[in-house]
Amino acid sequence: MSKAILMQGNEAAVEGAITAGMRFFAGYPITPSTEIAEQSALRLPQVGGKFIQMEDEISSIAAVLGASAAGLKAMTATSGPGFSLMQENLGYGVMAEIPCVIIDVQRAGPSTGLATSPSQGDYMQARWGTHGDHPVIALSPSSVLETYTLIIRAFNLAEKYRTPVIFLMDEIVGHMREGVELPDPGGLIINRRKMSFHDGANKQCYFVPEGEYVPAMKPFGQGERYNITGLAHDESGFPVNSNEIAGKLVGRLLDKVEKNADDICRVEEFAMDDADTAIVCFGGTARAAMDAVLAARAAGKKVGMFRPVTVWPFPEKALLARLPQLRQILMVEHNHGQMLLELQRVTRCARPIHFLGRVDGTVISPSDILGKLNEMEGTHHAE
Template sequence: MNKNIKFIQGNEVCVEAALYAGLEFFAGYPITPSTEIAEQMASRLPRIGGKFLQMEDEISSLCAITGASLTGHKAMTATSGPGFSLMQEALGYAVMAEIPCVIVNVMRGGPSTGLPTHAGQGDVNQARYGTHGDHAIIALTASNHQDIFRMTVEAFNFAETYRTPVILLLDEATGHLREKIEIPEPGNIPLVKRLRTSVKSGIDYHPYLPREDGRLPMSDFGDEHRYNVTGLYHDMWGFPSDNPKIVYGLIRHLVDKIENNSHQIARFRKHHVKDADVLLISYGASARSALHLVENRRSRGEKLGLLELQTLWPFPVDIVREACNNVKFTVVVEMNMGQVLQQVRLAADMPEKIFLANRIDGELITPTDIRNILRVIQGKGV
């Protein structure tokens, strides 16, 4: 059988993967550098009987996919920094009402309009803390097209497994980069289907009562079970409640269902980490440069390793701590002012041995940039 090999943009890979995962509904609003995702969806979705909607803004885009998800369809939106900011309230609603959906944020330089056509990684913290109130969130990323495919499918799988919105943080550099991708055969990557209730018609169905394994079977709007969905604290029927026991139970559930499964959700790649005495930690486009440097220095006998994070939230604390403990020092490589650095320092036993190699000028960080910082840390001078 011929392999399905394409030479396409990262944004297009995301589209291929979403369709592979069973996407049926997309709503979005044009914004650089994510627009290609909407354009491709407008073309591809109707051909398979799916729906593409261009909404009046990013707020309504996230609202529309949330509504579509409740009728039993896998749904997604894609945006970039400013649009992601607009989505924050609706994101909190999807968290609270436990509605699976995928939000792609192709990151650009911020704040505000910032650098629409340049790469940035400044939305890591917004993905985690952007919406108000305590909550947990899943955010994934990837540095190359094969992994963008994989992580997009994983995003849909996690959304269904944990009944939650999942954020896919891509960046302008990988989103617009063209490289080879082999589209996996159907079935090669397992897909998580919507878990639907087995409760029969006429019997009381509890949409917000977790099973023993923590999962909550759903019932589609339009099916027999009619229930209430709200952004207020609510009981097992979805009815609003301010009973302290119910409020406490729900917030614990919303946080625990994700934080307690952080090991299941953690995705990462280790490149030459085993015997490394200096470790780089990176993700997304920055990890491409970090990997290049590692391969380059390895060929010269330097024991440099790279821990490439693909799950950014919940932050893989144990994996990062262990990796940092086994090296002389660690350098976090990213295109922001140290958003993941902060998390690595919190995770590490010796935060004073964690350093930052970053670029915040809209240019992709290069292997030379990283090497120069390594030399400074090692006292070799630039």
């Protein structure tokens, strides 16, 4: 008998989060993410953790940030409309450097849209949804097993870089059940934020030594009194009106992700070694892309798949490394062309970039992709 069990993507997110040490969840019901709240309500008290259903998504992320400041690894989960409501406090988490994980199981929008239909229309919102210049880390899984392992990484990155990490799922993966054999937790890496303040400069709570980017973080109630604020602040954690200090702070926040892009970025490549055509996609779209690559290969075409697993920051280096061998690129995503913009920016359109997208809530199939690949052989200019 196989050791595998049937598990839903949303369920795997909770199991992975608990393995990563998540002990607090606050959320508000919204399709297609609701199973994450339900499973958290069931599982957290079993491991001594806490669940609370808040009155809306704004308070959900606020409670998560509060719990994290008090020392628990914390998570919330939502979908499009709720993700929009969370944006202000997401920015607070970035500015105050409070680690947490925010799951957005994307659904078709705009507005209430098609509540139960798949979409990847929040890709740009994940990057630019909260106001002001800010860094973002976002990861996107394409299978149930990867949901489990990748959310552990999401917590690790949140703790390591003291920042909210967006876990960008889609309805395809969130609502799908697959057989999975969960890895032995003993072999997993679990990060924890630095708990005692860095020495030097009177042990100020936001002090960062030269050459480093991340201050240490001690939970409230452990004997170090300090202040947290969303206002521009100095190393002591208090608001300042100095443009110089504010500029230095935002610069460090941006640097901590940009300068560590190599550590943060991950991609999955399939059949890319000799590929002259790359299908670029992320999340659940990769499932149709995989079948399309297999079928194209069977037909003798040199097609491969390039999938950013870290979707923000965009894995530029990995893509540019492949660019010389490529004749053309096909961007496939369940939106009107959002990652496409990143692709164009990063490649500077050095190769023809074709696009296959969808905004009607239906799923792009392998035959849609194969049809597009055939069509591309007839034309060679970017769309």
